[in-house]
Amino acid sequence: MGVRQALGSWGEDLAVQHLEGHGYEVLARNWRCRDGELDVVARIGQVLCFVEVKTRSGLAFGEPAEAVTWQKQRNLRLLAGRWLTAYRPTGWSEIRFDVIGVLRTGDGPQVTHLEGAF
Numbered sequence: 001m002g003v004r005q006a007l008g009s010w011g012e013d014l015a016v017q018h019l020e021g022h023g024y025e026v027l028a029r030n031w032r033c034r035d036g037e038l039d040v041v042a043r044i045g046q047v048l049c050f051v052e053v054k055t056r057s058g059l060a061f062g063e064p065a066e067a068v069t070w071q072k073q074r075n076l077r078l079l080a081g082r083w084l085t086a087y088r089p090t091g092w093s094e095i096r097f098d099v100i101g102v103l104r105t106g107d108g109p110q111v112t113h114l115e116g117a118f
Helices: 002-023 070-085
Strands: 025-033 036-044 048-054 096-102 110-114
Touching: 002 025, 002 036, 002 048, 002 096, 002 110, 025 070, 036 110, 048 070, 070 096
Parallel strands: 048 096
Antiparallel strands: 025 036, 036 048, 096 110
């Protein structure tokens, strides 16, 4: 595994820990189809959350969440539809798109959860 992949995997592990620590049930991680990948699908109450995780080792390119461009948002909406078609989960009444930014710092990781980011 390369350095970028290892950093991304570490960030996703922290994001899942954050979600579970705040009462979310993680339904899927790294779900792939021909159109791309969803990092995390989680549920809290009746809210189904599609979570994009962005991990950075510094701020040279801005905050991690700033990397979720409108093109990425459009693709995540498409992927969410594909996931819903494939799994047909029940018991939810709302869909939300969240972004979790993980920043590696000398003082330890900083996790920022933007609920309903787009």
